[in-house]
Amino acid sequence: MIYFDNSATTQALPEVLDTYNKVSEKIWGNPSSLHNFGEQAFHLLEQSRKQIADLLHVHSDEIYFTSGGTEGDNWVIKGTALAKREFGKHIITTSVEHAAVHNSMEQLRQLGYEITYLPVDNEGRISVADLKAAIRPDTILVSIMAVNNEIGTIEPIKEAAELLKDYPKIHFHVDAVQGLGKGIEDLIFNDRVDFVAFSGHKFHAPRGTGFIYGRRGRRIAPLMNGGGQEKNQRSGTENLPGIAAMAKAIRLVLEKAPTAIETERKIKQLIIDHISKFDKVVIFSKNDKTFAPHILCFAIKGVRGETIVHAFEKYQIFISTTSACSSKSHDESGTLNAMKVPEDVATSAVRISLGDQNTVEQAEQFVQVFDKLYQEFDKLS
Amino acid sequence: MHYTEIMVRYGELSTKGKNRKDFIKQLGRNVRAVLHRFEKVEVKAQRDRLHVALNGEDDDQVIAALQGVFGIENLYPTIRIEKDLETIKRVVLQMAQAQFTPGATFKINTRRQDKHFAYDTNQLNNLLGAYVLENVDGIKVDVKHPDIAIRVEIRMNGAFISAETIHGAGGLPVGTGGRATMMLSGGIDSPVATYLAMKRGVKIDMIHFYSPPYTSEQALNKAKQLTSVLAKYSGNIQFIQVPFTEVQETIKEKVPEGYLMTIQRRMMLRIAAEITKQRHCSGVFTGEALGQVASQTLESMLAINDVTTMPVLRPLVSMDKEDIIKISKQIKTFDLSILPFEDCCTIFTPPSPKTRPDLEKSRKFENYIDVAGLMKRAIDGIKITDIKAGEEFLNQDQDVFAELL
Numbered sequence: 001m002i003y004f005d006n007s008a009t010t011q012a013l014p015e016v017l018d019t020y021n022k023v024s025e026k027i028w029g030n031p032s033s034l035h036n037f038g039e040q041a042f043h044l045l046e047q048s049r050k051q052i053a054d055l056l057h058v059h060s061d062e063i064y065f066t067s068g069g070t071e072g073d074n075w076v077i078k079g080t081a082l083a084k085r086e087f088g089k090h091i092i093t094t095s096v097e098h099a100a101v102h103n104s105m106e107q108l109r110q111l112g113y114e115i116t117y118l119p120v121d122n123e124g125r126i127s128v129a130d131l132k133a134a135i136r137p138d139t140i141l142v143s144i145m146a147v148n149n150e151i152g153t154i155e156p157i158k159e160a161a162e163l164l165k166d167y168p169k170i171h172f173h174v175d176a177v178q179g180l181g182k183g184i185e186d187l188i189f190n191d192r193v194d195f196v197a198f199s200g201h202k203f204h205a206p207r208g209t210g211f212i213y214g215r216r217g218r219r220i221a222p223l224m225n226g227g228g229q230e231k232n233q234r235s236g237t238e239n240l241p242g243i244a245a246m247a248k249a250i251r252l253v254l255e256k257a258p259t260a261i262e263t264e265r266k267i268k269q270l271i272i273d274h275i276s277k278f279d280k281v282v283i284f285s286k287n288d289k290t291f292a293p294h295i296l297c298f299a300i301k302g303v304r305g306e307t308i309v310h311a312f313e314k315y316q317i318f319i320s321t322t323s324a325c326s327s328k329s330h331d332e333s334g335t336l337n338a339m340k341v342p343e344d345v346a347t348s349a350v351r352i353s354l355g356d357q358n359t360v361e362q363a364e365q366f367v368q369v370f371d372k373l374y375q376e377f378d379k380l381s
Numbered sequence: 382m383h384y385t386e387i388m389v390r391y392g393e394l395s396t397k398g399k400n401r402k403d404f405i406k407q408l409g410r411n412v413r414a415v416l417h418r419f420e421k422v423e424v425k426a427q428r429d430r431l432h433v434a435l436n437g438e439d440d441d442q443v444i445a446a447l448q449g450v451f452g453i454e455n456l457y458p459t460i461r462i463e464k465d466l467e468t469i470k471r472v473v474l475q476m477a478q479a480q481f482t483p484g485a486t487f488k489i490n491t492r493r494q495d496k497h498f499a500y501d502t503n504q505l506n507n508l509l510g511a512y513v514l515e516n517v518d519g520i521k522v523d524v525k526h527p528d529i530a531i532r533v534e535i536r537m538n539g540a541f542i543s544a545e546t547i548h549g550a551g552g553l554p555v556g557t558g559g560r561a562t563m564m565l566s567g568g569i570d571s572p573v574a575t576y577l578a579m580k581r582g583v584k585i586d587m588i589h590f591y592s593p594p595y596t597s598e599q600a601l602n603k604a605k606q607l608t609s610v611l612a613k614y615s616g617n618i619q620f621i622q623v624p625f626t627e628v629q630e631t632i633k634e635k636v637p638e639g640y641l642m643t644i645q646r647r648m649m650l651r652i653a654a655e656i657t658k659q660r661h662c663s664g665v666f667t668g669e670a671l672g673q674v675a676s677q678t679l680e681s682m683l684a685i686n687d688v689t690t691m692p693v694l695r696p697l698v699s700m701d702k703e704d705i706i707k708i709s710k711q712i713k714t715f716d717l718s719i720l721p722f723e724d725c726c727t728i729f730t731p732p733s734p735k736t737r738p739d740l741e742k743s744r745k746f747e748n749y750i751d752v753a754g755l756m757k758r759a760i761d762g763i764k765i766t767d768i769k770a771g772e773e774f775l776n777q778d779q780d781v782f783a784e785l786l
Contacts, residue, residue, distance in 0.1 A: 019785045039599065043776045044785070051786050247786050 002317040002362045006202075006355030007149055007178055007295060012245075013204045013252065020206055020245040031238050032227065045238055048247035055254055056189060058213055064230045065243050068210035069177035072197025073100040073143075075234070076173045076212060079220030080141045081108050087169065088138025089113045094126050094155070095338040096148050101175055102334070105143075120338050123286070124153035128163050141171045146179035146188050146196075150322040150335040150351060151284045152295025154184060161192035171195065171218060177202055181253040181356070182292050183261045194218045200242065205249035209242040253356065260356035264293040267354055267363040271296060274367040278374055282345055284336065294355065297322065297336075299348035303377045308350045311376075315369045320351050384440040384458040387447065388543065389431040392454040392551050400557070405431075408452045408554040414616045415446050415770075444547060449614050451580050452557075453549030457532065461539045464498060469505075469540050470512050473531055476544040477513045477520065486523035487513060493535045505533060550580070555615040558582025561664040561694070562621075562657045564649065565589050567604045567724045570668030570697055572611060572714035573705050577696035578666045579615045586660060587618055587768075588653050590625040595729075600722035605766065605774040607717050612770040614712070623652055624762040628755045633729050635749040642734040643743050644750075646676050646685045651752070652759050654689035659760075664692040670705065671698055680737040687740060717775075 003011070012020075023044065029035075031042040046060070053060040066072045081091070093105055095117040105115045116134045118126040126144065135142075142164060144155050157174055164172050173195040176188050180203050188196055195218065200209030214220070214233075226235030253260075268287045275281045280301040285291050300308060305321035312319055322336065336346040352366075391408070409426030412433070416422045421436035422443065431453075435443060440458060447456055460476075462468050477487060491505040500508065509531075510522060534541040563578065563585045565571045575585055589604040605620055612618045628648050636644045653665050669677045676685070686693055697705055709715040773779055 022785060034597075036598070040778055043778060044782055047776070047779070047782045048786060244785055251786065 002358075002366060004317065004319045004352045004354060004358065004362075004366070006358075007351065007353030008320055009201050009207075010204045010355055011357065012201070012206050013249065015252070016204055016206070016245045016249045019248045020241045023241040023244045027240065027244075031240060032229065041240055044244055045240055048240075048244045051247045052211065052250055055250055056185060056213070058189060059216060061231070062213050062216060064212050064214055064234055065238060066197075066210045066212055066234060067208050067239070068201070069098075069175070069197055069199030070100040072177075072199070072210055072212040073098070073173075073175050074104050075223050076171075076195040076197060076214075076220060077101065077104040077141065077143060078108065078223060080171045080173070081111075081113060082221035083219055084140040084171070088136075088140045090116070090136050090139045091141045091143070092116045092118065092131065092134045092139060093143040094118045094120065094145065096120050096124050096126075096150070096153075096335040097143070097145055098149055098175060098177065101143055101145070120153075120335075122339055123290070124148050124151050124284075124335050124339050125155060125290070128156055128159045131160055132163055135167060135170070139167070139170050141173060143173040143175065146174050146176040146184065147182065147292040147295070148335055149178050149295070150349075151297040152178075152292040153285075153335075154187070154290055154292055157187050157193065158190060161190050164192050171220070173197070178292060178295070180250070181257040181260065182294060183257060184292070189213070195220070200246040200249065203249055203253040205246035206242050208239060209246040211246070256356045261293045263356075263358065263360065264354040266360055267358055268293065268296050268352075270360065270363045271352065271367060271370075275370060280374075280378070282341075282348075284339075284341070284349065294353055296352040296354075297349055298352075299345050299350070300374070300377055301345060301348055303348055303380075305348055305350045308348070308373075308377075311373050312369065317366060317369060320353070322349050322351050383460075384435065385461045386435055386459050386541075387433040387440070387443060388457040388459050388541070389433065389447065389453050389549070390455045390457070391430065392452055392549065393553070404452070404554055404557050407556045408450070411450055411452070411554050411556065411616060412447065415450055415613075416443060419443055419446075447549065448547065449550055450554075451550050451552035451582065451614065452554035454551060456547040456549055457543040458545050458547065459541050459543040461541050464495070464535060464540045466500065466508070469533065469542065470509060472542050473509050473533065474513055474516055476531055476542060477517050477529060480529045480544050481517055481520060482528075483519055484521075485528040486521045486526075487529040487531060488522060488524045488527040489513070489531050489533060491533045491535070495535050495537050498535045505535070509533065550614070552580035553582030555579050555582060556584045558584075559664075560584040560586070560660075560662045561666055562586045562588050562653060562660070562662050563666040564653050564668070565604055565607065566668070567600060567607060567718065567722070568668065569709050569715065569718040570670060570705055572607050572668075572718060573708045573712070574666055574668035574696045575611050576614060576708065576712050576714075578694070579611070583666075585611075585615065585618060585666065586662060587620045588623060588656060588665075589620065590623050590649055590652075591724075592624075592626040592629050595626065595629070596723055599720075599775070600724050602774040603717060603720055603722055604724075605768060605772075607714055608768045609770060609772040609774065610712070610714050610717065612768055612772075616770070618768050620766045620768045621656060622764050622766070623656070623759055625649070625759060628652075628759060629729055631750050631755060636746050638731045639733070639735045640738060640743060640746045641729060641731045642676055643681065643684050643738040644747055645729070646681075647688050647743065647747060648752070648755065650685055650693070651688045652756055654691040655756065655760060656763070657691055664694050665689075666694045666696065668697055669695045670700055670702070676734070678736050681735075684738040684740050684743040687743070720775075 029037040029041040031045045049063050050060045109115050118130050171194050176196045177199045194215045196213040201207045222233045224235045229235050282299045284297040405426050413424050419438040423434040425432045489506045489509045491502045493502050531544045558581050563575045565587045591601050608618050608620050632644050
């Protein structure tokens with residue numbers, strides 16, 4: 001099997017599951033309990049937090065555990081809206097965000113907030129000039145994704161952060177669900193980014209794990225009220241097995257990152273070089289430092305994305321239409337639409353997303369299958 | 382650039398007349414104790430300074446360890462090289478380049494112990510200065526207030542070059558100021574008071590009162606953990622835990638509410654003073670600061686201090702809380718101190734303790750309890766632990782966790 005759908009989810013690694021199981025079996029006390037047994041769980045929780053903070057070069061008290069990327073995005077966006085509603089009701093985001101951001105924004109719009117969606121260029125990238133023009137005195141939040149999940153564009157986070165230094169009251173949120181272990185941590189964690197959301201299962205941790213970074217001194221309202229966990233910001237008994245497993249997964253993924261990124265770039269280049277020779281192929285992703293190493297989006301004109309996915313699936317090669325989360329409900333890609341790609345091309349797009357388990361040999365097999373399938377498609381259209 | 386040795390300049394102990402020799406010897410011992418884990422390091426304590434030869438050990442780590450030792454004014458990381466002019470020139474230039482920031486001024490400061498060396502002090506100053514001037518763009522000479530002072534020493538056994546000056550902890554070597562006990566609660570103040578006592582050369586034994594089941598095992602471990610942090614500045618510390626439950630329960634039962642706190646403190650000090658005497662220590666340190674809480678008014682101190690003639694020393698007495706917190710962050714005890722475990726000072730506190738207790742009444746109410754018997758049983762129950770720097774008490778699962786994570 002060749003798994004080229006790592007942006008949808010990744011395999012939980014055996015050593016990560018080992019931690020999950022051991023913690024579930026042995027350290028199952030409630031971190032909030034007063035007794036020793038609970039205390040031990042509390043220590044493990046805090047040590048996990050510290051390990052993640054250290055690996056990302058931030059403070060321990062800036063890490064808040066969540067159930068995943070969707071929760072992180074929902075929390076920061078609605079939490080900001082709640083906490084800062086006295087100061088304004090205008091929010092800026094991009095037109096290529098993941099549904100977790102986009103639909104949170106839409107819900108706020110129904111509640112009376114105004115949302116500005118920034119346009120993107122033909123590479124899916126916003127311009128900082130547009131951002132600047134969109135800022136108003138009542139703007140409370142700017143939310144920009146680090147890496148586009150459909151075509152892999154790296155958004156100009158650093159430049160946006162530079163601009164936002166002139167607007168210190170605005171919260172700056174970055175959806176970095178596709179951005180861990182891809183060599184862009186420096187770009188995400190700078191001194192003007194206030195919040196960053198991550199999802200565990202995108203880097204070999206179990207489902208239902210995730211965390212946000214929340215800069216010291218920045219406040220958002222909690223969405224989960226209850227027993228006061230996570231400094232009263234996110235109540236609910238901590239998913240300690242998942243959290244410890246995620247802390248380990250981050251360590252492993254960052255250890256592997258330098259070589260993994262190199263391999264991913266090679267694989268991506270090999271595939272690009274090969275498929276770009278075909279007339280009907282349109283490639284949307286680049287392989288330079290303006291794009292993440294692991295995502296490659298392309299279309300075969302005249303063939304529906306869904307058809308391509310199922311054709312590859314027969315060869316045990318798993319790729320996806322543009323975003324797994326919404327690919328069952330929509331045929332079109334939000335990002336490609338925003339890039340003004342014609343509808344008939346956009347519906348033919350598929351996404352390859354690589355991970356640290358993929359190899360160059362797999363890429364070679366992929367292109368052989370691609371040749372075969374292309375011929376068949378060619379005959380049909 | 383890796384340093385080969387570290388030259389240590391003594392602090393005020395250089396001025397201590399006849400005691401000087403003892404002071405230097407003690408500092409040598411303390412430095413050796415701190416550097417124990419660096420096997421190859423050699424320490425030589427001489428009259429005017431102390432030499433630490435690294436012999437390949439990591440310079441940053443050794444410097445970090447030395448920075449915690451009291452009695453050291455400055456550290457000069459040094460490179461020892463052959464007494465050969467070309468080599469000296471090269472290393473001096475490297476150091477100048479490493480320290481240079483645009484617009485910086487420098488001077489060469491040569492000392493020549495080896496009078497047979499081919500160049501004298503002035504010649505060396507000129508030669509080396511000229512060489513740096515030529516090869517570092519934009520550097521200027523300033524012999525009065527240079528930004529970079531490059532020290533060159535020509536000794537019998539080699540040339541020693543240094544440019545960086547690192548501040549030491551100052552103070553006096555621990556052990557030269559006698560031995561005393563410290564009443565350590567676990568709050569923010571007492572660790573800071575301990576640190577300041579150590580800084581004046583005092584060797585400290587910790588006394589900690591604990592009242593199970595009113596106080597948790599965690600509170601005791603927290604006090605031990607604080608001690609292990611403080612041991613970094615002094616070497617091993619004897620930690621004396623005193624069971625205080627019976628005393629507190631008896632006081633609660635027999636003494637009027639307004640005087641609960643005063644009598645408790647009197648008993649604590651009595652016990653601490655007795656332990657101090659038995660251990661041949663010469664004073665009791667506390668973390669009290671004037672006016673912070675009910676027990677820390679002058680009237681309270683009078684009523685409490687009444688129980689002993691042993692000197693009770695309060696290094697924080699006139700300090701503001703803010704300044705205390707600043708030091709506690711600097712010595713890395715703050716984060717531990719604020720862990721929310723109840724200690725025996727916070728249990729059984731009456732809603733409105735007397736801020737101006739009356740001395741006569743305090744004495745009278747104390748007669749309601751069996752002072753001698755309670756003291757004896759508490760002191761018979763003490764347990765002493767030898768605590769090493771960096772020992773882990775609060776989170777003993779760390780190894781297990783390390784494997785999991």
